Every structure is written in structure tokens, then in C-alpha cells.
Amino acid sequence: MLSFKYYKNVNSLAKLIDGNLVSKQIKENLIVEVFKYKQLYNKTPVLAILQVGDRQDSNVYIRMKLKSAEEVGINAQLMKLPKNITEAQLLSNINKLNNDSDIHGIILQLPIDSSNSIDTDHVLAQISIDKDVDGLHPFNNGQLSHGVTKDVFLPCTPNGCIHLIKSTGCDIEGKRAVVIGRSRIVGGPMAQLLIWNNATVTVCHSRTRDIPDIVRQADILVAALGKPEFVKGDWIKPGAIVIDCGINPIPDDTKKSGYRLVGDVDIEEVAQVASWITPVPGGVGPMTVCMLLKNTIDGAFRYAQKYYDKDNTLDESLIDISGDSIPIHKLNIEETIANGGDCEIKSAQ
Structure with missing residues (x-):
């Protein structure tokens, strides 16, 4: 489970799920995988x-x-x-x-x-389909809908969200999850990934009635609809985990740019009720890029074994990953946070 800090102060119930920190930890493993690939x-x-x-x-x-x-x-x-x-x-x-x-x-x-x-x-x-590292090809989406999650490319944002949920120590199995948004890029595959992690899932969308009442049942809430601060604090089940996939500019005269970024969740309210919450920026965004890199490396290995040397068997015992053999690129988490630490989140329907 990751180390944490509370949203703003300890009087807030919610602890922040730091996407920059989680992605940094995964990137350190990806550096090793890239090195293995280059050696082989x-x-x-x-x-x-x-x-x-x-x-x-x-x-x-x-x-x-x-x-x-x-x-x-x-x-x-x-x-x-x-x-x-x-x-x-x-x-x-x-x-x-x-x-x-x-x-x-x-x-x-x-x-x-x-x-x-x-x-x-x-x-x-x-x-x-061998190079679809965004996981948006109908084949890869179809595989996910049938519960095939190995040796296929999973959509980056939903897969990143799963990693963030698990980083809290939460066991998804048996939990009641609600996804707001049904886009083919985020909401739809997010629901499928939660299902195949054995959650009981409800999807809300623009035609859903009584969304607040449905959200109040959620142990895990994923908001991916593209409406600023749509989800309010009194919608949240006490102790819920809240993943905010939104990234919306709203006017702010105090900012040099004239705007600031907010999510689909009213974090000021929700942080008083939830147990864990992702910030915007710095939550889901860094994980989207991280999953893109993971898909690329996984795809490179699968592509190599399929096309470069079909008879080759990878013997990792022959790969030297000890000592100074790996050229480590120091990941500057402070620099990432200073630059906003977030990236593209596609809004849902």
C-alpha cells in the first residue's frame, strides 16, 4: 500500500491517491523490463x-x-x-x-x-492489433468484454484506475462499484475491468435516473463523464474510494492562465466523506501515460517472440540486472508534480 497524505489537512477524511508516486514506482519496474528486452x-x-x-x-x-x-x-x-x-x-x-x-x-x-x-x-x-498500445481496437475491446485480460492491450486510463484502486490496499472482489460515464475509451472498459476483478458494477450515464441514489451505494466510484465538479459530497458512501477521471478547465482570475483544472468530482465536499480520492491534476493522468508505456513494453516482447525469433525461449537467468548493469534514469517526482503531473483524460458520454 502506498504512503499517503490527507487532502489539505487531517480534518479531511480522504487520503490522496498520488498518481505521480504510483506511476513512478511502476516506471522503475519498466526500466528493468526495457533493459531485459534490449539485452535479449x-x-x-x-x-x-x-x-x-x-x-x-x-x-x-x-x-x-x-x-x-x-x-x-x-x-x-x-x-x-x-x-x-x-x-x-x-x-x-x-x-x-x-x-x-x-x-x-x-x-x-x-x-x-x-x-x-x-x-x-x-x-x-x-x-x-499487435501494436494497438492504446487498447482501442475493436478486437482488444472485444477481448476485454469476454474477460480476456492477458496478452491483450488494455485501455490505458481504465487500467491505470485499477492500479490506483489496488494501491490503497483495497480488495476489489465483492465490492459494489459505480462508474459514471459509458464512453468506449474510459467508462465502458472501466466497468468491464471492475467486473473481471469481481466487483458488482453499475454504469450511470446521461439517461440514468436518480444518479445520486445509485452513487450512494458505491464502495468504489469512478467518475468519467467530463462535467466539472458534478459529483457532490452528499452522494458519497462514507469510506468510499473515489477515482476522478475528469480534467475540466474552469475560469479562475487568480491564475495566470485565467483558468484552473478540476475533476468531475467536487473534491472539497467529497474529501470530507470518502476514504481515498484522486486529485486533479496528479491522479489518474500520470497513470494513463504509465500504462501506455507498459503496453508498449509488453507489446514489444510479444511482437519479438511472435515475429523476430519464433523458436526463442526467454531465459531471464542469463540477463544481468544486478549492480550497475541497468542505466537508471532518475525519475524526478518533484519536477513531475511542478509541471502538473497530469495528461490526457478523454471525457465520457
Whole structure:
């Protein structure tokens, strides 16, 4: 279980689930896995990031992904494509990456910033299932819906949320969980992951009646609807674990930018009732990037064993991971927090 601090002061019941700290711990393990991969295959895991257009928020998120990839030893390559690109041209670029044996993971930065009409779902479905490290391909989503969670790519934000819940010491099995939001990127797969972790799950959405009454039953609440401070304190079951996937700008004249970021949960109220809560920023966001890196490394191993040397058996006893053999990149948690420590969270429907 992770060390913790209370939200604002000890008079608050809720302890903060520090996504920066949890992701740092996972990254330290990923550094070792990357080193093993390099020793075995004499290759570096490569992540290709496709960006259409030049949205400023996307630029910020991509810089975070590039920086985190460098920290663990992954070679992340950004392919910037013009805003006027056609769907056919975008698919052609994806096809080239699919067929490049040196590329182990492919992500398409969303939303697609194009002046032309592009079917996002169709484009995502053209990414090779062997390289779909965002976990958004219909095949990987379908596997999850059938309870297959090994040797497939799990969606990064939901999987990060599961890690955050478990970091509190909570045993998910038998708990009553509520997910607010049903998007294919966060809410839907979040519910599936909770189900396959043996929780009893209710999904609320824009047509759900009496949402507060449903939320009051939740031992675990995941808010992923994209509405600032939607969840109020009197909705929360005392002692519940609250995971806030929202990241919403609201006006704030005291900030140089003129706005501040808040989640889908009113943290001032909810922290007085919940036992654990994720902050915004610095909660779910760092875990989304961390799970992307984990998927890339896992995918590199699976891809290598499938295509590079089908007859090779990995003997980890031959890999030297002792002493100074691993080139450790010092992870600066203070710097991460100073820079906001958060990244892209897709809002749900």
C-alpha cells in the first residue's frame, strides 16, 4: 500500500491517491523490463505517435508522453501530419507503421485535428492489433468484454484506475462499484475491468435516473463523464474510494492562465466523506501515460517472440540486472508534480 497524505489537512477524511508516486514506482519496474528486452533482442522498444494538426492541448500531452518514454528507455517517435490530410492518406501512414517491424506500438493522438472528415473509429480499427498500445481496437475491446485480460492491450486510463484502486490496499472482489460515464475509451472498459476483478458494477450515464441514489451505494466510484465538479459530497458512501477521471478547465482570475483544472468530482465536499480520492491534476493522468508505456513494453516482447525469433525461449537467468548493469534514469517526482503531473483524460458520454 502506498504512503499517503490527507487532502489539505487531517480534518479531511480522504487520503490522496498520488498518481505521480504510483506511476513512478511502476516506471522503475519498466526500466528493468526495457533493459531485459534490449539485452535479449539488441533492439529498443519503439512507440510511434501519430498527430494530425497542431492542437495545443495535444502538444502538451504528447510532450509528456515523449518525456516519460525517454525516462524508461523507450524510443518514442512523433509523426506530425498536416491538418488537411485526408482519411486515405492517414490510413496509408498507419499501414506503413503496421508493416514496420521496428515499430512496436502505435497511438493516434485524439481528437483528430483535421479540416477533412475522418472517421475516427474506422481509423483506429486499422491499427494492427499487435501494436494497438492504446487498447482501442475493436478486437482488444472485444477481448476485454469476454474477460480476456492477458496478452491483450488494455485501455490505458481504465487500467491505470485499477492500479490506483489496488494501491490503497483495497480488495476489489465483492465490492459494489459505480462508474459514471459509458464512453468506449474510459467508462465502458472501466466497468468491464471492475467486473473481471469481481466487483458488482453499475454504469450511470446521461439517461440514468436518480444518479445520486445509485452513487450512494458505491464502495468504489469512478467518475468519467467530463462535467466539472458534478459529483457532490452528499452522494458519497462514507469510506468510499473515489477515482476522478475528469480534467475540466474552469475560469479562475487568480491564475495566470485565467483558468484552473478540476475533476468531475467536487473534491472539497467529497474529501470530507470518502476514504481515498484522486486529485486533479496528479491522479489518474500520470497513470494513463504509465500504462501506455507498459503496453508498449509488453507489446514489444510479444511482437519479438511472435515475429523476430519464433523458436526463442526467454531465459531471464542469463540477463544481468544486478549492480550497475541497468542505466537508471532518475525519475524526478518533484519536477513531475511542478509541471502538473497530469495528461490526457478523454471525457465520457
